[in-house]
Amino acid sequence: MKPFLLALVLTFSIFKIAAQDASVEKSTFGIQTGFLGVWAHNESKLSNSIALRSELGLGAAIFGGNFVGKKGFIMVPAITLEPRWYYNLNKRVDKNRRVDGNSGNFLSIKTTYHPDIVLGSLRDNVVFISDISIIPTWGIRRNVGKHFTYETGIGIGYVHYFEDENINLKEESDLALNLHLRLGYRF
Incomplete structure (x- = not known):
């Protein structure tokens, strides 16, 4: 009886150790939409808790007022690379x-x-300035159903x-904000 109990305890210990070794997926594809845009993305596994997210999308802007002279809507392409560290995978597995x-x-x-490519129309005296942003971000991602x-x-x-010579703002700021809420479909 004792060898059977010992084998049972060892078996559950091995399963517990394996369960704690949660990992990001090898590769996952999806599309997402938010308040101002639509994006297609891929996340590729770099380690058990780190994935590299690559993303192509169209960010939207609604504008109007004295500066541009008319109201309008434009879309601008966005190319994103984002290493993500999923820091609570083991805790999530432990809590089922x-x-x-x-x-x-x-x-x-x-x-x-x-890039300075605009889908839509701007007045002749208004230009879109290409930029690059680097933003440390905290976030959550959850699944609803299968996809x-x-x-x-x-x-x-x-x-x-x-x-920089095209910027007409008096108080130029080099700070960028990433605030997003997106709904998506995973393939």
């Missing part, structure tokens, strides 16, 4: 919560480039404008 589709809390460094996701994040970082 989902980690599939990289569901968990994360810290990341979101690096986004906006649907939601994600939210917040961060403050740095933005660099490539054509």
Whole structure:
């Protein structure tokens, strides 16, 4: 009887150790939409808790007022690379919560480039300035059902404008804010 109990305890110990070795997925694809835009993304596994997110999207802007002279709507392409550290996967597994589709809390460094390409129309005297931003971000990602996701994040970082001579703002700031709430579909 004692060898049987010892084998049972060892078996459960091995399963417990294996369960604590939660991991991000090898690769996951999806699309997301938020208040101002639509994005397609891929997350590729770099380690058990780190994934590299690559993203192509269209960010939208609604504008109007004296500066531009008319109201309008434009979309601007965005290219993003973002290493994400999912720091609570083991805790989620221990609490019997989902980690599939990289569901968990994360810290990341979101690096986004906006080229000076505009889909829509601006007045002749108004230009869109290409930029790159690097924003440390905290966020959460959760799955609903088999394919649907939601994600939210917040961060403050740095933005660099490539054509500084085109900026007409008196108080230029090099701070960038990443505040997002997105709904998505995972393939």
